[in-house]
Amino acid sequence: MSSSCSSSLQRHASHSPLRIGGLQPLTTLDYPDHLACVLFCQGCAWRCRYCHNPELIRRRGPSEWSWNKVLGFLQQRQGLLQAVVFSGGEATLQPALPAAMRRVHELGFKVGLHSAGIKPASFGRALAQCDWVGFDVKALEEETALITGVSGSGQANWRSLELLLDSGVAYECRTTVHWHLLDCQRLQRLGERLATLGVRHFAVQLARPQQMLDSQLGAAPTPAEAGQLWPYFEQLFERFELRAV
Structure with a gap:
């Protein structure tokens, strides 16, 4: 493909509207201390077995919601909502995301992002438009592919984490735990590695068996030793939370 043709395709992609598979009109949970709405962006390159939004993977x-319909909704919520959170799927896979974030800023909202940093370069471009990021750390770098089903996903996930920590953008790191996929020993090592990198805000999200991509996982009882892990994390991090997905 010629360079001129490639450039033309890139320009076309950057002007394509954001693909939005759903909208949550009000939440107090998805952007700390703010009234927000959530835009669920369509498409994801990973296949996390506990994924609870499998309809957004394609x-x-x-x-889908049209971008114009979303803008109309946001214009009606000016002065009522404080923030707009772009979630997924994986929002950063869409070239239209940074421009959409800038438009949201123009409307007077803060911008939040939920991401696993699937492609670090794309994540970095979106990060420049963010006021806050909820970052999904899937597992230890060398074990991430066991969760995502994609080779090399650990390197991408942890490289994007480094970009986030270097950016100065407010953030929370979170790890979704299904006890059939991540035991207490691995989770402890993960927490310790995050703390060593300088992560100060960490949340563990316990996966629920409803509507998971891998229906064979089923429910998993919480190990007894987890009761000792949560107080340890409270000491390890400036802020630690335990929550359901």
């Missing part, structure tokens, strides 16, 4: 969804 590049195109059955019931």
Whole structure:
């Protein structure tokens, strides 16, 4: 492909509207201390077995919101909502995301992002537009592919984490735990590695068996030793939370 043709395709991609598979009109949980809405962006390159939004994995969804409809909704919520959170799927895979974030800023909202940093370069471009990031650390770098099913996903996930920590953007790191996939010993090592990198805000999200991508996982009882892990994390991090997904 010629360079001129490639440039033309990139320009076309950057002007394509954001693909949004769903919208949550009000939340107090997805952006700390703010009234927010959540835009669920369509498409994800990973196949996390506990994923609870499997309908967002495909590049195109059955019931997408048009960007113009989203803008209309946001214009009606000016002065009522404080922030807009771009979630997924994986929002940073869409070239239109940074421009959409800038438009949200123009409307007077803060911008939040939920991401696993699937492609560090794309994550970095979106990060420049963010006021806050909820970052999904899937597992230890060398074990991430066991969760995502994708080779090399650990390197991408942890490289994006480094970009986040270097950016100065406010953040929370979170790890979703299904006890069939991540035991207490691995989770402890993960927490210690994050603390060594300088992570100060960490949350463990316990996966629920409803609507997971891998229906064979089922429910997993919480190990007894987890009761000792949570107080340890409270000491390890400036802020630690335990929550359900």
